[in-house]
Amino acid sequence: MSLTRMFIKALFVMGLISMTVPPALAHHGTALWQDAEVAQQGTVVQYVWRNPHVLVIWSVKDDAGKLVQWTGELASPESLMADGGMTKDTLKPGDEVIMYVRPAKSGAANSVIDQIKRADGAMVLRWSRQAGGTEEQRAARTRNREAAEAAASKGKK
Amino acid sequence: MRKFVISLIAFLPALLSAQFALAQKPGLEVPVVTPGPGWKTCPRCENDAHVAEERKKANVDTHPFDPHDISGVWGDNGIELDLKTLPPFTPYGQMLYDATKSESPDWNSKDPMNICDPLGYPRAFAYNYGMEFIQLPNRTLQFFELSHTWRTIWTDGRKLPSDPPILRFMGYSVGHWEGETFVVEANGFDDRSWVSEDRRGRRHGFPHTSEMRVVEHYKRLDYGRLQATLTVIDPKVYTKPWSTTGIATLRPNAELGEYMCVPSDSISFNNGNTVPADAHK
Numbered sequence: 001m002s003l004t005r006m007f008i009k010a011l012f013v014m015g016l017i018s019m020t021v022p023p024a025l026a027h028h029g030t031a032l033w034q035d036a037e038v039a040q041q042g043t044v045v046q047y048v049w050r051n052p053h054v055l056v057i058w059s060v061k062d063d064a065g066k067l068v069q070w071t072g073e074l075a076s077p078e079s080l081m082a083d084g085g086m087t088k089d090t091l092k093p094g095d096e097v098i099m100y101v102r103p104a105k106s107g108a109a110n111s112v113i114d115q116i117k118r119a120d121g122a123m124v125l126r127w128s129r130q131a132g133g134t135e136e137q138r139a140a141r142t143r144n145r146e147a148a149e150a151a152a153s154k155g156k157k
Numbered sequence: 158m159r160k161f162v163i164s165l166i167a168f169l170p171a172l173l174s175a176q177f178a179l180a181q182k183p184g185l186e187v188p189v190v191t192p193g194p195g196w197k198t199c200p201r202c203e204n205d206a207h208v209a210e211e212r213k214k215a216n217v218d219t220h221p222f223d224p225h226d227i228s229g230v231w232g233d234n235g236i237e238l239d240l241k242t243l244p245p246f247t248p249y250g251q252m253l254y255d256a257t258k259s260e261s262p263d264w265n266s267k268d269p270m271n272i273c274d275p276l277g278y279p280r281a282f283a284y285n286y287g288m289e290f291i292q293l294p295n296r297t298l299q300f301f302e303l304s305h306t307w308r309t310i311w312t313d314g315r316k317l318p319s320d321p322p323i324l325r326f327m328g329y330s331v332g333h334w335e336g337e338t339f340v341v342e343a344n345g346f347d348d349r350s351w352v353s354e355d356r357r358g359r360r361h362g363f364p365h366t367s368e369m370r371v372v373e374h375y376k377r378l379d380y381g382r383l384q385a386t387l388t389v390i391d392p393k394v395y396t397k398p399w400s401t402t403g404i405a406t407l408r409p410n411a412e413l414g415e416y417m418c419v420p421s422d423s424i425s426f427n428n429g430n431t432v433p434a435d436a437h438k
Contacts, residue, residue, distance in 0.1 A: 031264065032434040071429055082204040084183065105436040106436040
């Protein structure tokens with residue numbers, strides 16, 4: 001086997017290995033959520049800073065222009081302090097945000113939140129333990145997010 | 158050259174996963190949140206980088222210590238029960254385990270924690286947000302952040318009750334010193350709690366009966382580390398004692414907060430985001 005072919009094969013196997021590492025699980029695990037992440041620009045309706053898990057409810061316009069209310073969960077308030085320095089005042093109703101979420105497999109407007117930004121691009125929460133996945137799956141979500149943002153930014157110019 | 162490539166291939170997964178971890182996880186750029194001057198953050202409110210930093214500042218590796226003093230706030234990660242040492246169930250134990258299976262493959266719908274039923278012991282230790290030992294002349298108190306509850310370990314020489322008049326979620330506990338090891342024995346447990354959730358698939362809990370006994374050995378290895386061995390003995394459920402050994406780390410700059418499990422909040426959370434997300438309901 002040539003060195004190049006050997007290297008390509010190793011990369012493929014590495015991909016398999018990284019896909020088989022068990023994900024870091026939150027209390028309920030992450031089996032409720034789709035693997036693919038979506039981005040939604042919307043307006044915060046409610047920020048429930050409580051245990052067992054923080055909830056954010058926001059409204060977003062669907063393809064028909066109708067406002068749809070979405071719910072997304074985060075980790076506990078304590079964990080969010082650790083992961084992003086969040087507090088009870090981080091979000092308030094009316095805030096314009098971009099929510100990056102893994103939607104529910106059921107198809108309902110429910111989700112687990114992977115990242116939060118303000119509408120101007122300022123980061124609110126970069127890393128969400130609740131969103132789960134292996135490090136590689138997290139990295140893949142980040143790459144996809146950045147690629148989508150780059151494409152959107154290019155489209156605006 | 159061939160050897161070099163083989164070595165590179167062997168180490169690449171570890172290197173890459175370390176790189177991903179470093180690139181992704183929050184670190185010291187996250188501010189430590191406290192209630193204000195003079196107040197400390199809570200154990201769960203710190204990320205790994207915060208913890209490493211505060212332990213370094215406190216010189217935990219070289220700080221002098223008294224091996225008979227186990228007081229302090231100890232790490233947030235609990236000591237999860239060791240699945241490698243999990244003994245086979247008895248037929249009755251298997252039946253109890255099967256009965257804990259959730260209706261949905263996607264979440265642990267039968268977990269008593271969902272409605273804030275008490276975690277009980279040893280689940281409070283295995284799944285904790287930090288705990289604090291406080292040593293008094295006739296007892297040692299073990300406070301748990303998760304559920305904001307405590308356990309009294311009597312050290313005044315009394316024996317465990319042979320036939321407890323009422324079962325307790327946290328059990329009846331007595332402790333004594335054997336050299337530099339604090340030994341705790343406990344019984345009288347309410348059998349409605351789980352020993353632990355089963356993290357393999359998140360569909361079951363490990364059950365116990367009211368005849369379960371728990372034996373623990375705590376040894377302060379140095380100022381910053383507390384070794385704990387916890388053994389679950391319940392012959393009706395497990396064919397052998399089930400032992401777990403782990404190390405809790407001192408949190409020199411943290412104090413317990415108040416993680417209450419509020420039934421109305423938990424039920425509202427489940428109905429608000431978990432149940433509607435379940436594709437199998």
